[in-house]
Amino acid sequence: MSAIDWLSALLLVVGAAFFFAGTLGLLRFPDVYSRLHALAKADNLGLGCVLLGLALRADSLAVAMKLLLIWPLVLTASAGVGFAIARRAQTLGIRPWRQGDAP
Amino acid sequence: MRSETWRALVLRGVAFMLLWWVLVEGRHDGWALGALAVVAATWTSLTLAPPGRRRIRPAGLLAFLGFFLWSSIRGGMQVAAMAMRGRRALRPGLIELAVRLPPGWPRILLVNTLTLMPGTLGVELSRKTLRLHVLDERLPVVAEARALEAAIARMLRRTG
Secondary structure (H helix, E strand, C coil), X not given: CCXXXXXXXXXXXXXXXXXXXXXXXXXXXXXXXXXXXXXHHHHHHXXXXXXXXXXXXXXXXXXXXXXXXXXXXXXXXXXXXXXXXXXXXXXXXXXXXXXXXXX | CCHHHHHHHHHHHHHHHHHHHHXXXXXXCCHHHHHHXXXXXXXXXXXXXXXXXXEECHHHHHHXXXXXXXHHHHHHHHHHHHXXXXXXXXXXXXXXXXXXXXXXXXXXXXXXXXXXXXXXXXXXXXXXXXXXXXXXXXXXXXXXXXXXXXXXXXXXXXXX
C-alpha cells in the first residue's frame, strides 16, 4: 500500500469514528436541542473525513472534486434543517434540558 | 449592461462550466447539453440573485473558509468527546446575542455556520437578536460567535 492509500484508510476510519460518536450523542443526549448538536457537528465532520478519504482514491480529478462537492451541499442542508427543527421545537414550547432535570 | 453585470456573468459562467465538468466527471461527449445547462444556470442565477451592492472580498472569503474549517473540526471533536462522556458532560442553556451583521445573506450565513461550530446551535433569528442553544455554558461561546461574526464582516465589501 502506498502512502496515499494509508492516508485514505486513516481518513475513512476517523470518519467512521465521528459517525459513531454522532450516533452515540443522538442516543445519549437528553433533549432535541443537544441531539441536534451531535448530528450537525460530529456527523458532518465524519462525512468530510470519509469524502476526503474516498477522493484520495478517485480515478480522476473530476471524480475527486465531485466527491468533495457533496460536503458543502450536505453541510448546507444539515445546518438549515438543524435550525428549522430547533426553531420549531422552541415554538412548540419545548424547554431545553438543564443539568439537574429529570431525564 | 453595467460592468458589474458583465463581471458577474463571466465569473458565474466559468463557475457553472467547472461545475458541469465535475458533474460529468470530465467526459467530453455531452458538451452540447452542457453548454445549454451552463447558459440556463447562469441566466437563472443572474435573474434570481442579481449582482448586488455587497461584493465578497476574495481574501476575506479564504480567511473565512479557513476559520470555518478549523472551527468545524474543533466542533466535531468537542461534541464527539461529550457524546462519549454522556449527559453529565453537558451544561446546556439558551443565550441571546445582539446581531451586528447587516440583514440578508450575512445573517443567514452566521446562523447556519454557528450550528456547525463548537457548542452552538441557532434556534431563532429575529430582527435584532439571535437566540442560541449552547451545549456547555462554561465554554466561551459568545467570543466564538463574535469571532465568526467578524470573519463574515471581513468578507463584505461595500460598493456603490
